[in-house]
Amino acid sequence: MQIFDGLVRFIRDTYGTKDLIPLHAPAFRGHEKAYVLECIDSTYVSSVGPFVDRFERDIAAYTGAPCAVATVNGTAALHVALVVAGVEQGDLVITQALTFVATCNAIAYCGAEPVFLDVDRHTLGLSPTAVEQWLESAAQLDADGVCRHKDDGRTVRACLPMHTFGHPVDLAGLVDVCKRWNLALVEDAAESLGSLYQGRHTGTFGRLGALSFNGNKVLTTGGGGMLLADEKLGARAKHLTTTAKRPHAYEFIHDEVAYNYRLPNINAALGCAQLEQIETFVQAKRQLAARYADHLSTTELQFVQEPPGCRSNYWLNAVICADRAQRDALLQATNDAGVSTRPIWQLMSRLPAFRHCVHGELLHSEWLESRVVNLPSSVISASLED
Numbered sequence: 001m002q003i004f005d006g007l008v009r010f011i012r013d014t015y016g017t018k019d020l021i022p023l024h025a026p027a028f029r030g031h032e033k034a035y036v037l038e039c040i041d042s043t044y045v046s047s048v049g050p051f052v053d054r055f056e057r058d059i060a061a062y063t064g065a066p067c068a069v070a071t072v073n074g075t076a077a078l079h080v081a082l083v084v085a086g087v088e089q090g091d092l093v094i095t096q097a098l099t100f101v102a103t104c105n106a107i108a109y110c111g112a113e114p115v116f117l118d119v120d121r122h123t124l125g126l127s128p129t130a131v132e133q134w135l136e137s138a139a140q141l142d143a144d145g146v147c148r149h150k151d152d153g154r155t156v157r158a159c160l161p162m163h164t165f166g167h168p169v170d171l172a173g174l175v176d177v178c179k180r181w182n183l184a185l186v187e188d189a190a191e192s193l194g195s196l197y198q199g200r201h202t203g204t205f206g207r208l209g210a211l212s213f214n215g216n217k218v219l220t221t222g223g224g225g226m227l228l229a230d231e232k233l234g235a236r237a238k239h240l241t242t243t244a245k246r247p248h249a250y251e252f253i254h255d256e257v258a259y260n261y262r263l264p265n266i267n268a269a270l271g272c273a274q275l276e277q278i279e280t281f282v283q284a285k286r287q288l289a290a291r292y293a294d295h296l297s298t299t300e301l302q303f304v305q306e307p308p309g310c311r312s313n314y315w316l317n318a319v320i321c322a323d324r325a326q327r328d329a330l331l332q333a334t335n336d337a338g339v340s341t342r343p344i345w346q347l348m349s350r351l352p353a354f355r356h357c358v359h360g361e362l363l364h365s366e367w368l369e370s371r372v373v374n375l376p377s378s379v380i381s382a383s384l385e386d
C-alpha cells in the first residue's frame with residue numbers, strides 16, 4: 001500500500017535498521033547484569049532477598065506512594081488491589097470497555113463482574129461523564145452508604161479506570177464521582193509508570209494502584225507487578241500476597257487463605273537496575289513521540305497526544321485512522337514491510353467471558369476500536385547514549 005511507504009521509511013530511518021522492527025523491546029543498558037549476577041551469587045533468587053525490599057522502597061520513592069508491594073505480575077497486583085479495596089463475590093466493578101483483558105480478569109478473580117462504560121476520545125480512558133450518567137440512571141446510593149444497582153441490588157463497589165498506552169485518564173473527574181457515590185477508586189496503571197497527572201504519578205490517586213513490569217512495558221522485571229497503597233492497605237496487601245504467613249522464627253502460622261503472589265528476588269534485581277533508568281526511558285520515549293507527531297502532521301493519520309495537564313510516558317505510540325478500511329490497510333502494509341504494528345484491543349464487552357456483563361453506551365469505545373493502531377515504540381538506543 002503505497003500511501004504508507006513514507007511512514008514505513010520514517011520508522012526504518014528512526015530505528016536505523018533493515019531487520020524486523022518490534023512493537024516494543026526492552027533495553028538493558030544499566031546495572032541489570034551486575035545486579036542479577038549479584039543475586040545469583042548470593043543464592044537468594046527466590047521468595048526472600050534484599051532486592052525485593054529495595055525495589056519496593058525505590059518504586060514508592062519514585063512514585064510518591066506511601067507503600068509499594070511487589071507481585072509476580074501486574075494482574076496479581078490488580079487482583080489483590082481489588083480484594084483490599086473491598087471487592088467481594090457478587091459485586092459490580094465499573095471499568096472501561098476499551099482495555100486489556102487483564103483488567104477484567106482481575107475483577108472476575110474476585111467473583112465480581114465488570115460494568116463496561118465508555119471512554120473519552122482525548123484520554124482513551126474511562127469517562128467520568130459516562131460513569132456519572134450510568135450511576136444516575138442505573139444505581140442508587142442507599143442510606144447505609146452502599147451504592148447498589150437498581151435492577152438486582154448488587155453492590156457497585158469500585159471503579160477501575162486504566163491509563164491507556166500511558167496517557168492519564170481524567171483523574172480529577174473520576175476521584176470526584178467516586179467520592180460522591182462511595183466507590184473505591186483503584187487505578188490500573190500497568191501501562192503508565194512515569195506518567196504524571198497534574199504533576200503527580202498515576203497509580204497514586206486511587207485507594208490503590210497497580211503497575212506491571214511485563215517484558216513489553218516501559219520497565220521490565222521479566223514478569224512482575226507492584227501494588228501502590230497507603231501504609232495500612234499496603235500492609236494488608238503484603239500479607240495477602242505472601243500466603244498470610246505471620247512472622248515467626250520457625251513456625252508455619254497462616255491466618256487465612258491467601259496467595260503466593262510475591263515477586264522473586266531475581267526479578268526484583270532486574271527491576272532495581274531498570275528503575276535507575278526510568279527517567280531516561282521516559283525522556284527517550286517522549287522524544288520518539290515528538291518525532292512521530294512531527295512526521296504524521298503531514299499525513300491523514302492522527303497522532304494520539306497526551307491529554308492537557310499531563311506528562312505521558314508514551315508507552316505505546318498510537319494513531320487514529322480515518323476508518324476501519326484504512327486501519328486494515330495500515331496494519332497490512334506495515335507488518336508486510338517488517339514493521340510491527342497492532343490494532344487496539346477488541347472491546348471487552350465482546351469477549352465470550354464478559355459478553356453477558358452490564359454495559360453502557362460505548363460510542364467512543366467503538367469508534368476508537370475500529371481506528372486505533374499502535375506503532376513501534378521501543379526506546380531508540382542512540383537516544384540513550386551519553
Ligand SMILES: *Cc1c(COP(=O)(O)O)cnc(C)c1O
Nearest residue numbers: 073074075100102103190212214
Ligand atoms: C500489562 C497490563 C496488565 C498486567 O499485565 P501482567 O502481564 O499481568 O503484568 C494489566 N492491565 C493492563 C491494561 C496492561 O496493559
